[in-house]
Structure formats: C-alpha cells, structure tokens
Amino acid sequence: MPERKTDIGPPHYEKFLPPVIKKNYGKWLYHENPEAGVLVHVAESGDKLFTVRAGTPRLVSVTTLRAFAELADKHCGGYLRFTSRNNVEFLLADPAKIKPLQKDLAALGFPVGGTGNAISSIVHTQGWVHCHSAASDASGVVKALMDELYPRFVNMDLPAKLRVAFACCLNMCGAVHCSDIAVLGVHTRAPKIDHKELPKVCEVPTLVSSCPTGAIRPATVEGKASVEVEEQQCMYCGNCYTVCPAMKISNPKTDGISIWVGGKVSNARHEPMFSKLAIPFLPNNPPRWPEVVEAVVKLVNVYATNARKHERMGEWIERIGWSRFFKLTGIPFTKYHIDDFTHAGETFKRSAQLKH
Amino acid sequence: MSDKKKRATPLLDDLEKGPWPSFVKEIKNEARRPMVQDLLGVLERSYEEHIGHWKHGGLVGVMGYGGGVIGRYSDLATEFPDVAEFHTCRINQPSGWFYTSEALRDLCDIWDRHGSGLTNMHGSTGDIIFLGAKTEALEPIFAELTAKGWDLGGSGSDMRTPSCCVGPARCEWANYDTLGVCYDITQGFQDELHRPAFPYKFKIKFAGCPNDCVASVARADLSIIGTWKDDIRVDQAQVREYAKSGTDIQKEVCDLCPSRCMAWNGKDLAIENAECVKCMHCINVLPKALRPGKEKGATIMIGAKAPIIGGALLSSVFVPFIEMEPPYQDLKDLCAAIWDFWGEHGKNRERVGEFIQRVGLGSFLGQIGLDPVPEMIAHPRTNPYIFFEDELVEAATK
Numbered sequence: 001m002p003e004r005k006t007d008i009g010p011p012h013y014e015k016f017l018p019p020v021i022k023k024n025y026g027k028w029l030y031h032e033n034p035e036a037g038v039l040v041h042v043a044e045s046g047d048k049l050f051t052v053r054a055g056t057p058r059l060v061s062v063t064t065l066r067a068f069a070e071l072a073d074k075h076c077g078g079y080l081r082f083t084s085r086n087n088v089e090f091l092l093a094d095p096a097k098i099k100p101l102q103k104d105l106a107a108l109g110f111p112v113g114g115t116g117n118a119i120s121s122i123v124h125t126q127g128w129v130h131c132h133s134a135a136s137d138a139s140g141v142v143k144a145l146m147d148e149l150y151p152r153f154v155n156m157d158l159p160a161k162l163r164v165a166f167a168c169c170l171n172m173c174g175a176v177h178c179s180d181i182a183v184l185g186v187h188t189r190a191p192k193i194d195h196k197e198l199p200k201v202c203e204v205p206t207l208v209s210s211c212p213t214g215a216i217r218p219a220t221v222e223g224k225a226s227v228e229v230e231e232q233q234c235m236y237c238g239n240c241y242t243v244c245p246a247m248k249i250s251n252p253k254t255d256g257i258s259i260w261v262g263g264k265v266s267n268a269r270h271e272p273m274f275s276k277l278a279i280p281f282l283p284n285n286p287p288r289w290p291e292v293v294e295a296v297v298k299l300v301n302v303y304a305t306n307a308r309k310h311e312r313m314g315e316w317i318e319r320i321g322w323s324r325f326f327k328l329t330g331i332p333f334t335k336y337h338i339d340d341f342t343h344a345g346e347t348f349k350r351s352a353q354l355k356h
Numbered sequence: 357m358s359d360k361k362k363r364a365t366p367l368l369d370d371l372e373k374g375p376w377p378s379f380v381k382e383i384k385n386e387a388r389r390p391m392v393q394d395l396l397g398v399l400e401r402s403y404e405e406h407i408g409h410w411k412h413g414g415l416v417g418v419m420g421y422g423g424g425v426i427g428r429y430s431d432l433a434t435e436f437p438d439v440a441e442f443h444t445c446r447i448n449q450p451s452g453w454f455y456t457s458e459a460l461r462d463l464c465d466i467w468d469r470h471g472s473g474l475t476n477m478h479g480s481t482g483d484i485i486f487l488g489a490k491t492e493a494l495e496p497i498f499a500e501l502t503a504k505g506w507d508l509g510g511s512g513s514d515m516r517t518p519s520c521c522v523g524p525a526r527c528e529w530a531n532y533d534t535l536g537v538c539y540d541i542t543q544g545f546q547d548e549l550h551r552p553a554f555p556y557k558f559k560i561k562f563a564g565c566p567n568d569c570v571a572s573v574a575r576a577d578l579s580i581i582g583t584w585k586d587d588i589r590v591d592q593a594q595v596r597e598y599a600k601s602g603t604d605i606q607k608e609v610c611d612l613c614p615s616r617c618m619a620w621n622g623k624d625l626a627i628e629n630a631e632c633v634k635c636m637h638c639i640n641v642l643p644k645a646l647r648p649g650k651e652k653g654a655t656i657m658i659g660a661k662a663p664i665i666g667g668a669l670l671s672s673v674f675v676p677f678i679e680m681e682p683p684y685q686d687l688k689d690l691c692a693a694i695w696d697f698w699g700e701h702g703k704n705r706e707r708v709g710e711f712i713q714r715v716g717l718g719s720f721l722g723q724i725g726l727d728p729v730p731e732m733i734a735h736p737r738t739n740p741y742i743f744f745e746d747e748l749v750e751a752a753t754k
Contacts, residue, residue, distance in 0.1 A: 004419075004499060004502070005502040005503070006420055006421070006502070006507075006550075007507070007546040007547070007550060008502055008505065008507050009448060009507050009539075009542050009543045009546055010448040010449060010450050010451070010506065010507060010539070010542060011450055011459070011505045011506060012450075012539060013450045013451035013452055013454050013525075013535050013539060015450075015456070015459070016450055016454035016455050016456050016459060017454055017525060021525050021526060025524055025525060026524035026530065026533065028524070028526065028527060028528035028530075029528055029647075030528055030643045030644045030647075031527075031528060031643055032643070032644075041526055041527075041528070049526060051526070055376065055377060056377055056477065057376070057377045057378060057379040057382055058379070058476050058477070059379040059382050059383070059474060059475075059476060059487070060382050060474075060475055060476070060477055061382045061383070061385035061386045061473055061474055061475070062386070062464040062467055062468055062473045062474075062475065063382075063385040063386065063473070064382060064385065065460055065463075065464050065475065065477070066460075066461065066464055068457075068460070069457035069458075069460045069461050069464075070457070072456075072457045072460075073457050078456045078457035078458060079454075079455075079456060079457075080454075080455055080456075080457070080460070081452065081453045081454045081455060081522070082453040082455075082477050082478060083453070083522075084453075084482075084519075084521070084569055084570050084571070086476075086477065086478065088477070091526075109377055109378075109381075110377055111375065111376070111377070123480070125480065127408070128399055128402035128403070128407075128408045128409070128410075129379075129395075129399060129487075130410060130428060130442070130444065130487060130488075131408060131410060132408065132410045132411055132412050132413075132428070133408075134408045134410075137399075137402065137403070139379040140371055140379075140403070143371050143374070143376055143378060143379060143380075144371070144374075146376035147373075147374030147375055147376045150374075150375045150376055153376075167662075170662075170663050170664055171662060171664050172662035172663060172664075172668075173479075173480045173662075175480065175571060175574050175575040175662050177574065177662060177663065177668045178571065178573075178574035178670070206704065209703075209704075210665070210705070212664075212665045212666055237663070237664055237665070238664075239664050239665055242664075243705075245411065245412045250407050250408060251407070252405050252406035252407040253406070255406065255407070263574075265568050265571040265572075265573050265574045266566070266567045266568055266636070267566035267567070267568065267573075267581075267633075267634070267635045267636060268566070268567060268635050268636045268637040268640055269612050269613075269614055269635060269637045270614070271614075272568075272573045272574065272670055274668060274670070284406045286367060286403040286406065287367040287368065287370045287371050287403055288370065288371075309608060310608060310612055310637070310641070341667060342666070342667060343667075
C-alpha cells in the first residue's frame with residue numbers, strides 16, 4: 001500500500017485543459033451553436049474550440065468511461081469534460097473530427113444534443129439504486145421520460161431551454177425546486193414507528209426537534225422512551241426518518257410522484273423562481289411509469305405549442321396566468337394546489353385582475 | 357463471476373430498450389462482479405415491490421476524515437450478501453469537471469480493483485461518485501486515490517465540495533476565474549471539507565455570470581455569481597448582422613429586457629447602461645455582438661436550500677459587488693465570519709439560510725460586519741413590528 005497522504009485536495013484543473021484552452025483561457029470572444037450538441041467557441045486570437053456534447057444516464061460504468069477515454073484519444077487528444085447536467089463533452093481542436101466523433105457516439109448509443117433550446121439531460125438523484133429515503137426510483141423514471149423526450153434532446157425546437165429535474169424525495173439532493181419541470185417522489189402517509197427499535201437507535205429530543213410542524217411528541221410506550229406522531233400535522237417530509245431509522249416513512253402502496261413547473265435559476269429576463277405544483281400525485285408504476293411520462297410529455301407539448309420565443313416555462317405561465325395554464329394542460333386544479341404551509345398567504349391572489 | 361447467482365430481471369431488462377442510454381446496461385456492464393449481480397437483484401426486487409431496500413449509513417469512512425464516504429447497507433443482506441455493505445465514496449472533482457483520458461483511466465483502474473465499477477459523473481454537489489464499496493475497501497481506495505493525486509470530497513455537516521461552471525476555460529461570459537477560485541477555496545479549507553464541524557452542510561458554488569449554469573442561487577449556501585459594473589460592450593456592425601440574418605432586435609431583445617434599457621432604431625442598439633440589471637438576456641441572444649463590461653467581479657448571495665426543514669429558499673443578495681482576484685482574501689474572510697457566527701449559534705441541522713431567517717438578516721449583517729444596503733431586499737418591510745434599539749430613537753430625540 002502506498003504511503004498515506006491526506007488533505008491534498010483535488011488535482012489542479014490546469015493539468016486537464018487542452019492546449020487551445022490553456023492558450024485562450026479567459027480570452028474567449030463569442031460562441032455559436034451550429035447544430036444540436038455542437039458548440040464552437042472563438043477566441044480573441046481567432047483560435048476555435050469545438051465541443052461535442054452527448055447525453056449519459058449519469059449512472060455510468062467504468063466500461064463506458066473507458067470508452068469515452070478512448071473516443072477522446074481518437075478524436076481530441078484525450079481531452080473531455082462533464083457538464084453540470086451529467087452530459088459528457090469532447091473538446092476538439094479539429095472540426096474535421098466532429099462528424100467521425102458523432103458517428104462513434106451514435107454507435108455506442110450516446111445521443112449528441114442537449115444544447116440551445118432543447119431539453120438537456122435530466123439531473124436526478126439515486127432512487128432505489130442507492131438511497132434509503134427514496135419514494136420512487138430515479139434512474140428508471142428518468143430513462144422512461146428521456147426515451148419519450150429524446151427528440152427534444154437531439155433537436156433545438158423549443159421556445160427556450162427546458163430544464164427537467166428529478167428528485168426521489170423531499171430532501172431533493174437534485175435540488176429540483178427551481179426547474180422548468182420538476183418530478184418529485186413523495187411519501188403520503190405518516191411514518192410507522194418501530195417502538196422496539198427506536199430506543200436503541202434514536203435520540204428522542206433530536207427526533208422531536210426534527211419535525212418542522214411539531215407533530216412528534218415524546219411518549220412512553222410499554223415502559224420505554226419513544227415518541228408518538230400527531231398524524232394530522234404530518235406532511236410526510238421524512239425528516240424524522242433521516243434522523244431516526246425507526247420512523248419508517250416509505251410505503252409501497254402510497255408512495256408516488258408529484259410534478260412541479262415553472263422554476264428557473266438563470267437571471268435572464270425574469271428573476272430566478274421556484275417551481276410550483278402542477279400535479280400533486282401520480283402512482284409509482286415501474287418499470288416505465290406511464291402516468292408520469294404522459295403527464296410530462298403533455299406539459300412539454302403544451303408549452304412548446306403556446307410559449308413565445310425565449311419564454312421559459314415559468315415566464316410563459318406568468319404571462320398567461322395559472323387559470324389558463326390549468327385549462328390548456330387539462331390538469332385538474334385541487335385544494336392540494338393551494339399552499340397551507342408557513343407563508344401560504346403570500347400565494348393567494350389578492351386582486352380582481354382576472355381573465356374570464 | 358458466479359453464474360449461479362444470476363437472477364432474472366425482467367422489469368429492469370425493459371429499461372434496456374429505447375433510444376436514451378440505459379442505466380441498466382451500465383449496471384450490467386459490470387455484472388461480472390458478484391456485488392453488481394446482487395445490486396441487480398435488490399433493484400429488481402424494488403421494482404417488483406415499489407420500495408427501496410437501503411438502510412441508513414452508519415459511521416464509515418477513512419482514518420482522520422469525518423466526511424467523504426456515505427455508509428449504505430442493504431436491508432436484504434441475507435438474501436443479497438454482496439451488497440450488505442454498499443458505501444458511496446465522494447471524490448473531489450477537478451474544477452470545471454475537466455479530465456484527460458489518462459486521469460479518467462486512473463480513476464477507473466482504482467474503482468475496478470476495489471468496488472462495483474459503477475459511478476456517477478457526477479453527483480448533485482459535483483463530486484465524482486464511486487457507488488458501492490465494502491468497508492474493508494475504503495482505506496485501500498483512499499490510499500490509491502491520494503497516490504494518484506485525488507482526494508475525497510465532503511459529506512455531512514461540513515463545507516461540501518465546492519463546484520464551479522466551465523468559466524474562463526471555455527466561456528466568454530465568465531466575469532471571474534471560477535475554476536481558479538474554486539480550486540483555491542477547496543485547497544484553503546481542507547479541514548472544513550474533511551472534518552464536519554458545522555451545524556449542517558455548507559455548499560459553495562461559483563457561477564461566472566448571471567446565467568448561473570451551476571444553479572448556485574438554488575443550491576448553494578454561498579452563491580458567487582459573476583457580474584460587471586460598467587457598460588455592456590457592443591459591436592454595432594454585428595448587431596446589424598444579426599438583424600439582417602433574421603433576429604428581430606426590437607421584439608427578441610429590447611422588448612424582453614427586464615429593465616427596458618435598450619432601444620433599436622434599425623441601425624444602432626442604444627443601451628442605457630445605468631438601468632441595466634445584468635440579466636444576460638441580450639448577450640445570450642446576440643453573443644457575437646454584445647459582451648459583458650470590463651469592470652468585472654461577482655455578486656455574493658447567501659442561504660439557498662431545498663425544502664427540508666423549514667421550506668426551500670433561494671439565495672439572497674449579501675454582497676452586491678466584490679472584486680474576485682487572487683488570493684480571494686475578502687471571500688475567505690467572509691466565509692470564516694459566517695462559519696464563526698453560524699457555527700456558534702446555529703441549531704443542529706439548521707442551514708445558514710434558515711439561521712438568517714431566525715436571527716434576522718439585519719442582526720446577521722451586524723455580526724458579520726456588513727452594512728445593510730437596499731440591494732439586499734426586494735422591498736422594505738411592510739409590517740410595523742420593528743425591534744427598535746435605543747440608539748436610533750436616542751439619536752433622533754437628542
């Protein structure tokens with residue numbers, strides 16, 4: 001075993017930059033997006049950098065990473081990177097290599113696209129592959145969705161970019177809460193308390209204080225320190241389960257998926273905004289989650305048909321109003337759409353400016 | 357490979373079909389390992405039963421570190437013994453997620469020898485994720501990683517692995533060196549990264565411009581968003597070229613400007629720069645014609661988080677403009693001041709955004725040593741429930 005080193009931090013990024021980037025670092029002039037998945041960056045020096053972007057399933061094997069490394073060696077001197085949305089990007093100095101690289105990627109089954117007014121890869125969480133608090137799988141729902149949304153990845157035919165994200169519970173490791181379309185796994189029943197296990201694995205005060213609505217109270221059960229849950233106060237966030245494994249929140253019959261729309265993080269035009277509830281609950285129906293796929297595809301199509309050029313989902317909805325959004329999409333509006341958490345009142349409509 | 361372990365996975369197999377790359381194929385790529393066979397088995401069971409089969413992490417990790425490894429155990433260990441332990445290692449990614457094929461192969465070799473061979477490129481915070489290691493493999497993995505110049509990232513209540521956009525490496529809109537400062541801060545705060553000592557996690561994300569490609573405003577406790585102070589640089593000839601080739605400058609640019617600070621007369625694009633809010637829209641639409649100004653820096657925002665516990669927050673303005681030049685001392689001092697005050701008074705599992713709401717932004721600023729400025733608010737308070745301190749009233753009535 002080699003000598004033990006600690007706290008060395010990551011390798012310096014400069015080691016991994018291709019020569020054209022080292023030479024033109026901080027001196028880029030403009031870029032163009034001539035076709036889906038291809039970017040051309042032009043430097044003040046006149047040098048050009050060609051990027052080819054391909055989608056990945058995020059969960060990638062070393063076999064595939066080695067294949068990417070091989071493609072990078074073959075076409076671009078071994079230089080590649082990944083994007084914040086789990087796409088792989090090959091960094092080419094020679095534009096003649098674009099077509100052969102696209103061909104090789106297609107042969108391996110990795111679609112080139114995800115740039116401009118398209119749906120880029122869905123950022124997502126671990127789901128049943130690896131997470132303890134998942135209300136749904138992540139990779140499976142995303143795969144089922146992207147199989148149907150595929151044309152929107154390899155083309156650039158939307159009014160603006162459309163960011164889709166998936167998180168398998170309210171912890172939102174995928175921080176889906178500011179996406180054009182957010183797909184979110186939800187629990188819908190209060191936790192089941194394992195009173196036998198609880199005293200062994202949990203601290204009661206930490207558990208009690210973990211509840212955002214104060215629904216958990218200390219209680220003595222069969223002579224042992226435990227807790228009780230005021231079920232009417234529980235909104236199934238699962239925070240208690242995260243601090244105490246004896247508060248089982250997952251339920252195969254009642255866990256499912258909710259859909260949120262209209263969030264964005266960019267400052268372009270409209271300020272950043274949260275996604276808002278569109279559909280409170282759809283069932284977990286593996287392996288293809290048809291109800292979820294149908295709902296998302298419909299949202300994308302209604303947006304694509306009705307939004308103006310450059311309008312993100314949330315900007316479009318703000319212009320037409322929520323009543324028209326629900327009419328156009330055919331999504332039923334329910335009491336669950338009306339906020340009743342801490343600052344609920346701020347979301348009520350307080351004017352008579354309505355479309356009739 | 358143990359063929360006798362191989363189970364039928366009809367539900368997962370369905371997800372090998374279709375045009376989008378399949379995670380099931382990826383898992384099967386490594387299925388010569390018993391561990392990955394058992395992963396397929398557990399996952400198929402989840403697909404049958406509609407429930408996950410992973411238990412909470414226990415305390416696992418490498419010697420001297422409190423973070424970087426997430427413990428994960430199967431609740432079906434008897435049936436699937438090879439995933440009884442299936443921990444995650446977070447490996448600190450290089451700034452901007454740049455690699456050479458050689459570096460990528462080094463990582464693959466290490467992971468091939470000691471784990472499942474499955475990764476995420478990358479995890480939500482930005483780390484390289486090695487998915488599925490046994491406890492006994494953790495020290496050898498760590499030793500081989502550090503020998504090749506890699507180190508673990510953050511987890512738990514620590515400074516999480518900082519991350520940044522592609523920045524000046526490939527973007528003309530980078531208003532500061534996102535890769536440089538990300539590396540500098542990561543190296544400067546190794547102890548805060550590896551040894552959890554905060555009330556809760558603390559994420560830092562560096563975005564080079566207000567397009568915010570790393571979603572810092574939604575996902576980082578400290579969001580450093582590049583911006584500029586002076587005038588947008590305009591190449592009028594290029595604006596005319598865009599108009600000639602079909603861009604409706606009035607409709608697509610001027611009419612969509614949030615502060616309506618632009619005018620187009622068919623020949624020149626006039627910008628009232630003092631009114632510009634640096635939203636990036638016009639620059640996004642006309643990248644060959646418009647560029648950010650030359651007086652560059654960043655806006656620092658604070659407090660974003662996902663819903664758990666008290667509701668989701670976007671970051672809010674903390675420092676309207678800061679120059680971002682090495683050695684980034686102002687930023688480092690600011691981090692230290694935040695960690696000091698929040699570290700002392702924050703409750704367990706209270707993110708800094710929630711902490712600020714509890715103590716009040718006004719009080720928080722006082723403790724950090726920043727003056728309140730109107731850029732920090734959407735509008736002044738509308739309620740009259742003011743906590744007056746003696747000095748204001750005394751000064752006015754003297």
